[in-house]
Amino acid sequence: MSVALDSLLAADTPRLRGVDEAHVQALAESPRRLPPILVEAATMRIIDGTHRVRAARLRGLAHIDAHLVEVPPDAAFVLAVRANVAHGLPLSPAERREAAARIIDSHPDWSDRTIAELSGLAARTVTAVRRRSGARPTTHRIGHDGRLRPVDAVDGRLRAALVLAERPTASLRDLALAAGVAPATARDVRRRLERGEDPVPPRLRSESRRGGAGPAAMAGQDLRKALDGLARDPSLRLTDSGRAVLRWIGVITALPDRWRTMLPSIPGECGDAAARVARAHALEWLRFAEQLERHCSVEAG
Numbered sequence: 001m002s003v004a005l006d007s008l009l010a011a012d013t014p015r016l017r018g019v020d021e022a023h024v025q026a027l028a029e030s031p032r033r034l035p036p037i038l039v040e041a042a043t044m045r046i047i048d049g050t051h052r053v054r055a056a057r058l059r060g061l062a063h064i065d066a067h068l069v070e071v072p073p074d075a076a077f078v079l080a081v082r083a084n085v086a087h088g089l090p091l092s093p094a095e096r097r098e099a100a101a102r103i104i105d106s107h108p109d110w111s112d113r114t115i116a117e118l119s120g121l122a123a124r125t126v127t128a129v130r131r132r133s134g135a136r137p138t139t140h141r142i143g144h145d146g147r148l149r150p151v152d153a154v155d156g157r158l159r160a161a162l163v164l165a166e167r168p169t170a171s172l173r174d175l176a177l178a179a180g181v182a183p184a185t186a187r188d189v190r191r192r193l194e195r196g197e198d199p200v201p202p203r204l205r206s207e208s209r210r211g212g213a214g215p216a217a218m219a220g221q222d223l224r225k226a227l228d229g230l231a232r233d234p235s236l237r238l239t240d241s242g243r244a245v246l247r248w249i250g251v252i253t254a255l256p257d258r259w260r261t262m263l264p265s266i267p268g269e270c271g272d273a274a275a276r277v278a279r280a281h282a283l284e285w286l287r288f289a290e291q292l293e294r295h296c297s298v299e300a301g
Helices: 021-029 048-056 071-084 091-105 114-119 121-135 153-166 172-179 185-192 202-210 220-231 242-267 268-300
Strands: 002-004 036-040 046-048 063-069 140-142 147-148
Touching: 021 048, 036 071, 046 048, 046 063, 046 071, 048 063, 071 091, 071 114, 091 114, 091 121, 091 153, 114 121, 153 172, 153 185, 172 185
Parallel strands: 036 063
Antiparallel strands: 002 063, 036 046, 140 147
16 A cells, blocks of 8 residues: 555664665665555554655655554564565664564563574574573573473473373373473483483583573572572571471572582592482472472462
């Protein structure tokens, strides 16, 4: 459809450099009809086509062809980024990174690969942008296929192991849904446990160690603040059971500062047994956390 130029609002553009007047001039002098612009129907704000609008004015036109779309407010900028990456004057690397940072802020649960495809960046670049952005950590993210997956593959596998410990006959579908993992992952965890193996393959554990800036590492300070708050709570501090809970949690929260220094003191022949015990305790703590959340939700209800 054709819309009046005077009815249009300025775009929320991903371009940090503003309008490229040379590009506007080239469009204005071209004998070709200007391609339709993209406009948010509710506000008549330009999503994509600022240069074409400027070129139309230079041609002396009062109207321009446009596609009007109805989108949520936080989706208009995403459409603008995708359109500018796909055609027209290319976005600079800095503009793409800034666009990715804005999308991470508005959609923190989108996967790095999804945002990379939208912004024209490599997934590892989006990962770096996310780390610098200080975005709210999420335990799961939505992939390009619309499926929800855990950010930490190790955590998802441990959750699957916990579900199997409680419901050993659970179907793969139920196991995958309960643990928040893909059915293929659920099947692999079941097979590994049946063979008496660790539910987490060595490769994933190595990647988890290298990626020390993951959710667990980023949450370290928050955990300590939470412990300090619990320690000051009279309902825990002034009762025997409450003090026992604080002692249990206190031992575990001390480990992030100490376990690296403790490793050299564990003999090599004891490593496998100690690891199995630590993993069993981790599953028990995960079970405790799950039951505690259920208990508190019932109490709150």
